[in-house]
Amino acid sequence: MIIETGYRLADNSRQLRRLFDERVRCLGLTGPQARLLLSLERNPNENQVFYADRLEIEPITLTRIVDRLEDAGWVERRSDPADRRARILHLTDKSRGIVTRLRGIVEALFEDMLQGIDAAERAAFAHALDRIATNLAAARQTETING
Amino acid sequence: MIIETGYRLADNSRQLRRLFDERVRCLGLTGPQARLLLSLERNPNENQVFYADRLEIEPITLTRIVDRLEDAGWVERRSDPADRRARILHLTDKSRGIVTRLRGIVEALFEDMLQGIDAAERAAFAHALDRIATNLAAARQTETING
DNA sequence: TGCAGATAGTAAGCCCCCTTATTATATGCC
DNA sequence: GGCATATAATAAGGGGGCTTACTATCTGCA
Numbered sequence: 001m002i003i004e005t006g007y008r009l010a011d012n013s014r015q016l017r018r019l020f021d022e023r024v025r026c027l028g029l030t031g032p033q034a035r036l037l038l039s040l041e042r043n044p045n046e047n048q049v050f051y052a053d054r055l056e057i058e059p060i061t062l063t064r065i066v067d068r069l070e071d072a073g074w075v076e077r078r079s080d081p082a083d084r085r086a087r088i089l090h091l092t093d094k095s096r097g098i099v100t101r102l103r104g105i106v107e108a109l110f111e112d113m114l115q116g117i118d119a120a121e122r123a124a125f126a127h128a129l130d131r132i133a134t135n136l137a138a139a140r141q142t143e144t145i146n147g
Numbered sequence: 148m149i150i151e152t153g154y155r156l157a158d159n160s161r162q163l164r165r166l167f168d169e170r171v172r173c174l175g176l177t178g179p180q181a182r183l184l185l186s187l188e189r190n191p192n193e194n195q196v197f198y199a200d201r202l203e204i205e206p207i208t209l210t211r212i213v214d215r216l217e218d219a220g221w222v223e224r225r226s227d228p229a230d231r232r233a234r235i236l237h238l239t240d241k242s243r244g245i246v247t248r249l250r251g252i253v254e255a256l257f258e259d260m261l262q263g264i265d266a267a268e269r270a271a272f273a274h275a276l277d278r279i280a281t282n283l284a285a286a287r288q289t290e291t292i293n294g
Numbered sequence: 295t296g297c298a299g300a301t302a303g304t305a306a307g308c309c310c311c312c313t314t315a316t317t318a319t320a321t322g323c324c
Numbered sequence: 325g326g327c328a329t330a331t332a333a334t335a336a337g338g339g340g341g342c343t344t345a346c347t348a349t350c351t352g353c354a
Contacts, residue, residue, distance in 0.1 A: 005269065006163070006257035008276045013160030014203065015283040016153070022290055032310065049332060056161065061311055063334060085319045085332040110153030112286045113279055121275055122152065128272040129155045132260055136162040139259045143169055179340060196302060208341055210304060232302040232349045
């Protein structure tokens with residue numbers, strides 16, 4: 001029972017990720033690229049470390065994503081006048097119009113996902129997810145300290 | 148609210164995957180390699196297409212994983228006498244002993260994850276996950292037909 | 295029988311993710 | 325002021341995921 005629940009959680013999120021990737025593909029974006037653009041709109045004018053932290057990926061991983069987005073004109077790196085090591089990321093005119101569509105895709109996706117689940121169930125589900133997030137964070141913390 | 152729940156689901160599963168990857172790493176295995184070994188024990192004597200289907204990855208992806216597992220002596224490819232195109236995958240003496248430990252890691256992982264969630268909550272959670280799986284499968288089905 | 299279409303496995307090439315290591319710059323403390 | 329430490333970004337290199345395309349083989353049907 002526990003095993004099944006664990007596998008089901010992992011499977012669901014893989015499907016969720018795939019569906020998102022498929023739906024943003026028609027915009028010429030990969031999933032991670034779209035996630036960065038969304039993050040860039042929600043929290044503008046930050047450096048690369050900030051967004052790597054937000055997306056929970058390593059800075060080097062973000063660097064490569066930004067490389068491709070910059071090549072394609074979706075994103076611009078500008079020097080931070082206050083810190084010569086840092087680069088501030090900016091949306092471009094090209095990408096600014098797309099982000100609205102991305103938000104629509106995200107909302108539709110989550111709506112599709114939760115269809116047929118009523119408010120009470122959704123609340124219980126969200127609560128369980130919260131607890132799981134806490135448990136997983138604690139487990140990783142323990143790992144880091146002991147291992 | 149919906150958005151938060153969607154993001155939380157995606158985040159949780161990323162954490163779950165990471166924790167699994169970290170815990171099998173001390174055995175000298177990557178996450179996908181460990182998942183294949185577990186699948187290989189549960190359903191022995193099948194060909195590569197079968198396991199690709201089980202792990203929900205493309206055959207070419209499985210090919211590369213098997214390449215590395217075979218190089219490291221964790222897995223053996225044998226010709227299928229009934230179909231000259233196919234290769235049957237086998238555990239080796241080296242890997243057979245490890246799979247028990249892998250099962251223990253999976254059980255502990257899911258236990259850690261669900262800690263503090265009582266039986267009724269777990270059942271409701273599992274039920275919601277079922278519904279979500281159905282919804283996501285339906286959405287991907289629609290996608291495939293229309294797009 | 296014989297050919298068309300399906301299937302098993304793999305190659306090439308792209309993107310994402312990581313660990314480890316390097317360079318340039320900031321910061322903190324003596 | 326000067327040095328140790330921390331931080332921002334990137335490079336190198338490996339594993340894993342994909343799409344597209346190819347070969348070998350099997351299967352089904354005329």
